[in-house]
Amino acid sequence: MAAFRRSVLAEMPLGSGTRLTIRVKAPEEEHTITIGKVLAWLDGVTTSPSEKLKKNRLKERLRM
Secondary structure (H helix, E strand, C coil), rough: CCHHHHHHHCCCCCCCCCCCCCCCCCCEEEEEEEHHHHHHHHHHCCCCCHHHHHHHHHHHHHCC
């Protein structure tokens, strides 16, 4: 989200209902998810120390 905020979209409001489309190559796959769902997942319960670490790292990267 930080990259989106710094890009051309910087002037557009990004809210919890904003949809992000993420495309993964090799094999190519595409998913669309709302920012609200990402934030809810980040605030949710973790099942392992490694998952907690991943969520904390992502939270730091998304910090605005």
